[in-house]
Amino acid sequence: MKSILVFALFCLLSLTLNGQPYYGSNFTDIGIGTRQNGLARSITGAYDQAYHIFYNPGGLGFNRRFQVSADYTKWIAETSHYSFQWTGQKQFVGSRKSTLGVGLVYLGMPEWDSTDGLQSPVSAQSLVFAVSAAQRLDWLPLIGEHVSLGVSLKGVSSTLAQSSAFGSFLDYGLMLRTGRAEVNWGVFKYLEILFGFAAQNAELLPLKFLSERTTIPMLKRFGFSLNCGTHETYSLSISTALHQYEHFGNAFALGGEFWWRNLIGIRAGYESRRHVGGFSFSAGLRLGSRNLPLLLPIRSNRDLTADFCHSGSGDILNDVNRAGLSLFVSGPEPFALTRPADQETITGTQINLSVQETSDPDPWDEIRFYLIMDADKGHFDQAVNMAKSNFAEFVSTYQPTSEDDMNSRSEELRNKLIICRKTDHPQAMNLELSPDKFCSYYWTVLAVDLDNHVQVAHGSDYFRTIHISRPQLTVEDIYLQYDPLIKGRSDDRQGEICVKLANKGQVETPIYKLSVFIARQQNEKEINQLKNQLREGRIGKIWGEEFIEPLSAGDSITIKLDDTWRVPESEWGEHLAYAKVEINDPNIHPDLDHIAQRKNEQFQPLFTVPRWQEDVVRIPRQDLFNVTTIQFTEIQIPVLPVVFFPANASEIS
Template sequence: MRRIGTFTFLILGLFAQAPAFASGPGTTAASFLKIPVGARETALGGALTAAADNSGAVYYNPAGLGLLARPEFSFSYNKYVEGVSQQWLAAAYPYGPGAFGFGLNYLNAGSFDSYDNSNNRTGSVSAYDLAAYLSYGGRIEPGYAAVRSILYGASVKYISEKLDTEKAAGYGLDLGFIVIPRVKNLKFGLGFDNPASSRIKFIDEGAKLPFKVKTGIAYAVAPDSPVSSVLFLFDLIFPGDGARYAALGIENLLYRTFSLRAGYSSFGDLSNGMNFGLGVNLAAYTGADLGIDYSFGSSYDFGNIQKLGITYKFGNPARGIKPAAAAPAELAATLPEPEPGVSVSSAAAPAKPAAEQPLKESGSSFKTLLGMLGNEDPEIVRDGINFLAALNDPRATDPLIALLYSENIDIKLAALSGLARQGDERAQKAVEGRLRDIEPRMRMLAAEVLGGRGGESAGKALEGALRNESDDKVKSAIIKALQKLNRW
């Protein structure tokens, strides 16, 4: 049986690209956890400590769950040598000022020959490794001059390993933080893997999960551009059971739909370190916020390694909008007068139904207004929002909802004001969702809008937001809104 255990840990050590772990059983616990998960994340070299902003944050940095605005689900699959595969499943659900997350990491080592201590073949055995994560990430706005937001999170993981009839199990804890300074488009990340863990005993030896410190930085260039934006990532990792190493990645998002990725990690010497990947978001084509990701890398021992992943975000998708010139003067003359800097009070109540207020634009005019939303000039975008909101056209709801996910706070505020004038249920739900926005000003505006709109749904959303709100100014805005609804 000793030969089986040694062989298994050797295999897992090779997969983890860490030769130090291949020396024998007990050298480290749960080596499979060192294999990166997710196709997009792998293509970026695993450098996600400061940029984990989706359900994959469960694994890379649970603090990133505090950035989620909508529920989402992701799954990835990768196959190594024949019979050995890894599956990663993750889901996240926003709640209060953060989000809960769940992850499942499963490595199936397949079947292989077993030998006794005299090198006699005794048959074949199978093996698998599994880790289940339960996470929460939230945020606070400390009000510091240099810091806009601090995200925090934790993941509790249960680990189970099986080799033939032998089993091992244990627990671990991961902690993470992300700091968003007032410097635009910059983030800093800090993670601690396994500051607390149980001893995992496998066969006749055991070990604790290795402690690891992760630091990271992420910087985005032109994240609001409808044509091309670039994300730069860099991580420096300090494992407690090996030498420090670096990871970096770059992602180019084109037309808010196509992604080109490359990454590098200096972890171990069995891999050439480079990974590449592609991604496509099908929201603009299917109406569903469905993303497909692919990564490609190679190792000196196992050849090419490929991963395929899918991500689905529930709710209204942030659709890609192609850029276009601002609306010409003759078009603007045919539209209702926009309200630059729409006040909260006037925006709070929805406009008259479209049936009572005939539309003044043709189909081509409406498309031109959509083009304004994709302009690189934020002022033109805000003008487009005001024009669309004044039309009270139900077709404007989805584009306005999409702009709620802009990284430009002024555009987000304008879009929220525009949605306040839309009378449909989708707009109502979108405004209620902004009570969980990372920006206090968005939460304050959402509260005032809901106070003006009224209704049972608005009242329940405000009461729930008040229970979870930590910012005093936002609390005050929510209370005022509840007073308008006679619920305070």
């Protein structure tokens, strides 16, 4: 009698633990997952997250970036059934959806003795350990984000009394998602269709028990689901699957799931297989930051689902009850800042910002984006941390919509933040800064779903720094390069005007314009009035106007005007020269503070060169100089290298 029962238990346990709901025995079938059994295991082409490790590894490519699930079933002969799954999302080979998963299934019974102590008690247990990897094919054009492939490597260990066996198997799968479409069918706003295929139990290492090979049949799954919903109200999923068993025929499964406000869900399913199928019913309760947050002391952006299922086990076993928990991320998917690059310097007032596209793992959720920018790192961090910890407070502080929100504290904080802008197009955010804004800014973008789950741009640069710089063209000097020869009164040439310019900014200047004005200075007391008149162009003559090629940051240049400065005898004496430099590009705004300090202009006095009297040269007694005379056959020209004369005089006396 004992041997018969033990053999039956062995058939039950060792073949069950391939981690799938169907095994190589018509005697029994135990599936894993409370929600999955509530849908009669019709989930090959349905949203399922972590349990796809054992149903369709291809579905893991669309998984949330983190999920932990566990379930428990206790059924015939005190046999206990546990499962545990973990999945995490990484970025790999150009895809933002690379998923790794680990699954564990245990089925066993305690020590059992049917001999009334004549023989030692025996026990039976089996264990399945699975490692999975899945990849959404993001690098494929057009269809890449809708296709995912995955594999699961399973190790099966079974123990009966003092005997044990081990084998390994491979599963692989594919899932396709159409992407949601807006349909507005009554209470349902969106629609999405999924298709799935999986092949399971490809044998790698045979499972042998007592030298006998135990066959776990190959299984092919084909699945389809139609999903529609609106995040704030209702959602409905209808899924169906066809299971083709090697040597055991086909089975058909149908399931449906309905959720109200993402809080309470009900499920039902039917599986057609005679000995292990039947009807199943399930219910779920989702707790998170939106639903009953005070009862869930866990991190923000984490939700917890508790599920219960009552399912049939065909015409052989009794109906069983199952319970399960799932903890998962519920906020928007990670995304990164794309442009401008960190530490990039921008010269204009137009700033183009962009981030990666992102989505929410809840299929009916919607995302809006907030751009945060500030020149003060402390104020910037304060705003970001407030948004992460209490988004409602963040909105009322930085974007108040009523007078009640306009309290003194929020006014103070809001005034500190340069920019807090809501946008629906984060891939093309254009800012127009005032021309007087030039410094370093810290910026980032928040993705926020309808439940106020906040995702800050991720990575080592969750924020970036941009430097707003303007060209700082400075007029350092303006002077007259005199003609080396002192000429007579009839020659009005004075020399060439030179202007020294420098770029004091951190960026190269565009093409710019230099203008020089010169006017006769009549009265020392009216010098300020004369300067203003020159600036306004009311007096003076535009002596030179030059368009200069770009000047690199930190460089300087001396520009010699093309025309010689000529002054008739009637205007000999002191003049005031005014030089001004301007950027000749309407899209590049200068540094207004630099201009306010009038560093882009310069005033300098210029004096005309004294002339010889043509008839006589009178030299004061105290002045000494050498005279060099060059004689030609017909012409003699005296050259005086050094001349002393009274200040501001127009003649040599």
